[in-house]
Amino acid sequence: MKAHDGLYIDGGWRPAAGTDEIEVVNPADEQVIGRVPAGGALDVDTAVRAARAALAGWAATAPAERAARLTALRDVLVARGDEIAETISAELGAPLAFSQAVHVGVPVAVAGSYAELAASYAFEEKVGNSTVLHEPVGVVGAITPWNYPLHQIVAKVAPALAAGCTIVLKPAEDTPLTARLFAEAVHEAGLPAGVFNLVTGLGPVAGQALAEHPGVDLVSFTGSTSVGRQIGAVAGAAVKKVALELGGKSANVILPGADLARAVGVGVANVMSNSGQTCSAWTRMLVDSARYEEAVELAAAAAAKYADRIGPVVNAKQRARVLGYIDKGLAEGARLVAGGTRSPREKGYFVSPTVFADVTPDMTIAQEEIFGPVLAVLRYEDEEDALRIANGTVYGLAGAVWAADAAAVAFARRMDTGQVDINGGRFNPLAPFGGYKQSGVGRELGTAGLAEYLQTKSLQF
Numbered sequence: 001m002k003a004h005d006g007l008y009i010d011g012g013w014r015p016a017a018g019t020d021e022i023e024v025v026n027p028a029d030e031q032v033i034g035r036v037p038a039g040g041a042l043d044v045d046t047a048v049r050a051a052r053a054a055l056a057g058w059a060a061t062a063p064a065e066r067a068a069r070l071t072a073l074r075d076v077l078v079a080r081g082d083e084i085a086e087t088i089s090a091e092l093g094a095p096l097a098f099s100q101a102v103h104v105g106v107p108v109a110v111a112g113s114y115a116e117l118a119a120s121y122a123f124e125e126k127v128g129n130s131t132v133l134h135e136p137v138g139v140v141g142a143i144t145p146w147n148y149p150l151h152q153i154v155a156k157v158a159p160a161l162a163a164g165c166t167i168v169l170k171p172a173e174d175t176p177l178t179a180r181l182f183a184e185a186v187h188e189a190g191l192p193a194g195v196f197n198l199v200t201g202l203g204p205v206a207g208q209a210l211a212e213h214p215g216v217d218l219v220s221f222t223g224s225t226s227v228g229r230q231i232g233a234v235a236g237a238a239v240k241k242v243a244l245e246l247g248g249k250s251a252n253v254i255l256p257g258a259d260l261a262r263a264v265g266v267g268v269a270n271v272m273s274n275s276g277q278t279c280s281a282w283t284r285m286l287v288d289s290a291r292y293e294e295a296v297e298l299a300a301a302a303a304a305k306y307a308d309r310i311g312p313v314v315n316a317k318q319r320a321r322v323l324g325y326i327d328k329g330l331a332e333g334a335r336l337v338a339g340g341t342r343s344p345r346e347k348g349y350f351v352s353p354t355v356f357a358d359v360t361p362d363m364t365i366a367q368e369e370i371f372g373p374v375l376a377v378l379r380y381e382d383e384e385d386a387l388r389i390a391n392g393t394v395y396g397l398a399g400a401v402w403a404a405d406a407a408a409v410a411f412a413r414r415m416d417t418g419q420v421d422i423n424g425g426r427f428n429p430l431a432p433f434g435g436y437k438q439s440g441v442g443r444e445l446g447t448a449g450l451a452e453y454l455q456t457k458s459l460q461f
């Protein structure tokens, strides 16, 4: 167990104002692996003041120099990749190979993309007799979840730095050690003091203080829809800009022309990776009546293969929540074909990879975000029925369609969702990511993600 002192404010590690701490637990063995300060409103205030003081200088720094700092940050993340991956595995529970490839690999790519964008983006453009300046929004309050601890941080901090904003980050309680490593990386990369600040702490204390702080110009939040709604209300009342990346309940639509075995195999892998704790996971699989039973069998067999390799969910509360949804699925009449509530191991917050068949669109497990390794397989009669089911939740974050290409694209155009993978299309770190409907407001990644941190000024000549 290691005690980690201090909050990273104004270019150095400073003691928190209070003595409260957060215990960090390894969800694979339930051991306490560290403690970090639980910062409060006073700490948030100090951090916001530091970010405000650094704003004018960083905003006026040439984009080429901002790009150079981002390249340096990317390089430190690469150099310390093993240490970061081990830390993510320890505090989140992700298998090490997944931590290396995804939890570290994706943010390295995203940081690199913003180093390039900072250098190449047109921060000034001519429109008729006007010159339009794309200027930094100001001080950013960033609040992130635990499920992709480094990625969620980099997806906010890298574009904010590229834009010329300064930042105060409040990371999730469960994964503060990754955030501390990120702050060390920022320091090593030579970012000026105050440009990036880290306050670890509890959501309703430090997070709320950050969202409410009058010195914050933009609140960028990733997390649950319920907390996002509160943050949106606070920001709205203060006429403050806000970006919200929220929950999802995405549909994996397998149309009659699709390669069923591949579509089911990739679909199950998508749901089980990161123990089902992925906001954009395709947790509803939609299959036509003719091939429904075959798909259910394939899905059950595929899920069983993950039984020995899946990591735990993040904490005891999350496991209880996931098991509660499995009970609810059974109570509402869904047919359990893999997994269930029995714990696969003696220690650790493990949940068996679970598949439900005979799920109908009105069931709780077809409507609510479970955030665990639980797949619902639904039956549709025809394409219109599939579309109705796919669009029939309050969410709209992601989705997948499998069919002959033209049919898949035609279907994807009618989906109310922010991202659709066609026939297993690969993740693209430059493509805008974000939600329709209650999955959020705003976009991350690529130029759309950069634009969130910019505001425009028009000069007329």
Ligand code: NAD
Pocket (backbone or CB within 6 Å): 143, 144, 145, 146, 147, 148, 170, 171, 172, 173, 201, 202, 203, 204, 205, 206, 207, 208, 209, 211, 222, 223, 224, 225, 227, 228, 230, 231, 244, 245, 246, 247, 248, 278, 279, 369, 371, 397, 434, 435, 439, 440
């Ligand atoms: P959460 O909403 O509980 O917490 C997210 C962050 O908000 C944490 O840092 C937390 O401390 C903070 N927080 C909690 N209460 C707060 C308050 N009152 N004021 C200010 N901050 C507060 O979510 P979580 O359980 O950490 O993460 C899981 C959720 O995140 C899921 O719903 C998932 O879908 C969502 N998510 C969405 C995306 C996306 O891009 N759309 C990505 C990842 C996760």
